Structure formats: structure tokens, C-alpha cells
Amino acid sequence: MKILITGANGLLGQYLVRQAVAKKYEVSGIGKGPSRLLPAALEGYIYTDLDITDGAALQNFIVAERPEAIIHAAALTQVDECELNKPECYNVNVTATRFLIGAAEEIKARLVYLSTDFVFDGLNGPYAEEDEPSPVNYYGSSKLAAEKAVMESKLEWAIVRTALVYGIVPAPGRKNIISMVTENLRASKRIRMVADQWRTPTFVQDLAEGVFLIIEKNARGVFHLSGDQLITPYDMAVATAKFFGLDSSLIEKITSEELDQPGKRPPRTGFIIDKAKKTLGFAPVPFEEGLQQLFLDI
Ligand SMILES: NC(=O)c1ccc[n+]([C@@H]2O[C@H](COP(=O)([O-])OP(=O)(O)OC[C@H]3O[C@@H](n4cnc5c(N)ncnc54)[C@H](OP(=O)(O)O)[C@@H]3O)[C@@H](O)[C@H]2O)c1
Numbered sequence: 001m002k003i004l005i006t007g008a009n010g011l012l013g014q015y016l017v018r019q020a021v022a023k024k025y026e027v028s029g030i031g032k033g034p035s036r037l038l039p040a041a042l043e044g045y046i047y048t049d050l051d052i053t054d055g056a057a058l059q060n061f062i063v064a065e066r067p068e069a070i071i072h073a074a075a076l077t078q079v080d081e082c083e084l085n086k087p088e089c090y091n092v093n094v095t096a097t098r099f100l101i102g103a104a105e106e107i108k109a110r111l112v113y114l115s116t117d118f119v120f121d122g123l124n125g126p127y128a129e130e131d132e133p134s135p136v137n138y139y140g141s142s143k144l145a146a147e148k149a150v151m152e153s154k155l156e157w158a159i160v161r162t163a164l165v166y167g168i169v170p171a172p173g174r175k176n177i178i179s180m181v182t183e184n185l186r187a188s189k190r191i192r193m194v195a196d197q198w199r200t201p202t203f204v205q206d207l208a209e210g211v212f213l214i215i216e217k218n219a220r221g222v223f224h225l226s227g228d229q230l231i232t233p234y235d236m237a238v239a240t241a242k243f244f245g246l247d248s249s250l251i252e253k254i255t256s257e258e259l260d261q262p263g264k265r266p267p268r269t270g271f272i273i274d275k276a277k278k279t280l281g282f283a284p285v286p287f288e289e290g291l292q293q294l295f296l297d298i
Helices: 011-022 055-065 079-084 086-107 138-151 175-185 204-216 233-243 274-280 287-297
Strands: 002-006 026-031 047-051 070-072 110-116 156-161 191-194 221-224 251-254
Touching: 002 011, 002 055, 011 026, 011 047, 011 204, 047 287, 055 086, 055 175, 070 086, 070 204, 079 086, 079 138, 079 204, 086 138, 110 204, 138 156, 156 204, 175 233, 191 233, 204 274, 204 287, 221 274, 233 251, 233 287
Parallel strands: 002 026, 002 070, 026 047, 070 110, 110 156, 156 221, 191 251
Antiparallel strands: none
16 A cells, blocks of 8 residues: 655654554655655655645645555644744645645545644543544644544545654654653753643554554544543653653743743643544553653664
């Protein structure tokens, strides 16, 4: 099967590419600028530099490539950047997703769209798939608008909502909670972590496996794919410090209010993942085990 992965340079994208290659799929990845995947050459993998907001280029590319399935992981994922630059966020997260849907409809490709726990307001988490979304920031609104476009399309689709993904990309890229904690504590720098936001952190390897379970089982509809422990970023930072033998006293507990970020964060999200466990056989690892697997990877 030929699979197209957007956001191939991203945290999830890099793991998706490696898993897809290991599964012997024919894999095409797109990202902005040169490929950041390491090792750069993977048998069966072709990378193309393509900005997904260029509708005509995206359309031509998809129609020429004719993938049977598209995993759409590219997005503007920085919550504050989205809040401060709404037109750009809308363009990447919504308009480009519409371009992609149009092209996928033309070649009748299946679509797996990656969405977020930030479609919920965080007042009543953890959430199940049928709970009512109500985003509190622009990033969440843009992802919800894209979800709606996917749901209203003529495609065979699945929407994967995930939460606080952790992993380490073996190439220079954006920081995530693990790299941020380890890099700062190794340099004996103090860090401040919020202790009043709850999430169900997701091991990136589990998430990629869940996406391929959806493709292999031809599953459709909305799926919540995350870990199943409801913890705070502060708890994650302390567990990470302990795991890597770093000084956890450098981690300061703070409230969301103290951070004063441009984009409001939903306080208590996280997912109920019973549907994914039952229908897909999704089996995510506990946070400490995810850390251990990451440690083996690097
Ligand atoms: N990470 C999380 O905690 C989390 C939580 C919930 C949901 N999600 C969702 O999961 C998906 C994957 O997230 P991730 O963590 O892998 O994010 P990521 O590391 O930020 O990856 C997203 C990728 O999209 C690419 N991209 C952005 N604009 C583009 C454009 N115009 N054309 C082509 N590529 C473009 C980015 O390229 P550059 O790197 O070059 O900017 C980046 O590599 C996203 O849809 C996100 O909304 C993630």
C-alpha cells in the first residue's frame, strides 16, 4: 500500500515514517524545507519539500502520487503562535486541510486526520469521543474546524485526537516536554512547570502504532489515542528527572496563571481510550515505560 504522510519532519511524522517503512509500505512524506529525518535514507521512503498551503502544488502532487491512504499530521502546532497569528494558523490548519481533502476526494484516498485534546474546554476531562468539543484557544478552534471539514467530506475518514505527545526526534526540531526537561536540568537550569493542568500523555511510538492500526483495520470515525494516566506537566517533569537521574529540585511548581501565555490552556483534558482499546486493540504503555523505551532509542 502507498501511504502519504504530511508533517514528515515533525515529532509524530518522523515516527510515522519509520514505522511505515518498517511495515514495508511504500511511503511518501512531505514537509517544509529539507528532510530532517535521521537516518536520511530509508529504503522505500521518498521525501518531498512542499508547503501544504500551496493548494495547486498540493493538488498536483497528490493526484500524481495517488496514495491509497493519507495521514495528515502537518499543522501549526504551537498554541501561542496560533493565538498571535490567527490568519497563518487558519491557513495551515484549516485551508490547507481543505486543499488536501479536495485532492484526496479526486483520487479516492482514505484520510487519517490528526487532531487534539484542545478541541475540548478542559472543564470535564477526561473526554470520550462523543463528548461535545468547545475549544478555548485559536489552535483548538482551527483543529475543530478542520475536523468538521473532514467529517463533511466524501472521503473514508478517521480522526485521531491525541494529547501531549512525548518522544525525542533524532534531528534538530522543536522542543517537547522530555527534551526541554532533560536539556535544562543537564545544564543545571531551573525550570517552571504547571501543576494545575491535567493531560493523558501519549508516547509517540504508541500513537504511530495506533494510526497504523486504524489503517490496517480500515477503521472509520473519531478515535481518542493517548496514554491512560491523567497527570500534570509538573508530574511528567519530575518523573523524567528521576528517570534520567537529574536534579528534580530544579523543577518549580507553578500555576497556569503564573505562566500568562497568549493562548489559554484547557485545565483538565485527557482521554478515555476505551473505544480504541476495544475496537483497535490499542495498548499504550504507562509514562515511565514510555520514557524507558525512549531511553533505549537514543
Ligand atoms: N505534539 C502534541 O503534543 C500534540 C497534541 C495533540 C495533537 N497533536 C497533533 O498531532 C499532529 C502532529 O503533531 P507533532 O507533535 O508531530 O507536531 P510538529 O512536530 O509541530 O509537526 C508538525 C509538522 O507540520 C509541518 N508544517 C507546518 N506547516 C506546514 C506547511 N505549511 N507545509 C508543510 N508542512 C508544514 C511542520 O514543519 P516545520 O517543522 O518545518 O515547521 C512540522 O514538521 C498535529 O496535527 C498536531 O495538531 C499534537
